[in-house]
Amino acid sequence: MQDILESSFRQIIDAVGEDVKREGLVDTPKRAAKAMEFLTQGYRQDLDEIINNAIFESDNDEMVIVKDIELYSLCEHHMLPFIGKCHIAYIPNGKVLGLSKFARIIDMFARRLQIQENLTRQIAEAVQQVTGAKGVGVVIEAKHMCMMMRGVEKQNSVMSSSMMLGTMRESQAARSEFLTLISR
Numbered sequence: 033m034q035d036i037l038e039s040s041f042r043q044i045i046d047a048v049g050e051d052v053k054r055e056g057l058v059d060t061p062k063r064a065a066k067a068m069e070f071l072t073q074g075y076r077q078d079l080d081e082i083i084n085n086a087i088f089e090s091d092n093d094e095m096v097i098v099k100d101i102e103l104y105s106l107c108e109h110h111m112l113p114f115i116g117k118c119h120i121a122y123i124p125n126g127k128v129l130g131l132s133k134f135a136r137i138i139d140m141f142a143r144r145l146q147i148q149e150n151l152t153r154q155i156a157e158a159v160q161q162v163t164g165a166k167g168v169g170v171v172i173e174a175k176h177m178c179m180m181m182r183g184v185e186k187q188n189s190v191m192s193s194s195m196m197l198g199t200m201r202e203s204q205a206a207r208s209e210f211l212t213l214i215s216r
């Protein structure tokens with residue numbers, strides 16, 4: 033994988049009119065390949081492995097919210113970054129998830145080529161799958177470099193997407209509680 037990425041980046045550098053042998057660029061294909069491998073490592077992870085059994089019994093059945101988790105992904109149309117925050121809520125059903133695992137779930141799906149809507153759904157479904165929660169809600173707010181650095185070049189628009197499952201979808205009160213708490 034490293035070899036293929038490295039030679040592809042060499043071709044890109046050449047195609048944009050640069051000299052691959054120029055001093056500052058000699059190691060760039062190798063560095064860029066390593067960076068791209070990291071930014072797409074979500075393809076090589078699986079849910080069981082990252083959760084590592086960090087699921088604990090609890091009789092708390094009130095909503096748990098983890099908000100403002102940073103998110104870095106690559107848009108699947110331009111392979112440019114989109115960057116923002118993810119908020120997750122769930123209503124436990126006898127089991128709670130280790131706190132750090134929400135960030136790990138986000139990263140596992142964000143470090144792939146994505147559109148924001150699908151990323152939002154995949155995170156919600158994964159939380160639902162591992163916790164068996166009564167309800168799960170995920171909101172992502174992100175800025176897309178493909179809209180800022182190129183194309184329409186709009187610097188201030190933020191895309192907001194949400195996915196609600198179970199009680200979070202059915203109950204207006206639960207949904208409002210989540211949305212109110214994350215907007216504070």
Ligand SMILES: Nc1nc2c(ncn2[C@@H]2O[C@H](COP(=O)(O)OP(=O)(O)OP(=O)(O)O)[C@@H](O)[C@H]2O)c(=O)[nH]1
Pocket residue numbers: 107108109146147148149176178179183184
């Ligand atoms: N819904 C959604 N759209 C996205 C996301 N990331 C990028 N896009 C959009 O995907 C679309 C691709 O449109 P195309 O017309 O095929 O590509 P393009 O010519 O590069 O489009 P422009 O960005 O308008 O220049 C653009 O409207 C992007 O803004 C995302 O996460 N969700």
Ligand SMILES: [Zn+2]
Pocket residue numbers: 107108109110111112176178179
């Ligand atoms: Zn894009």
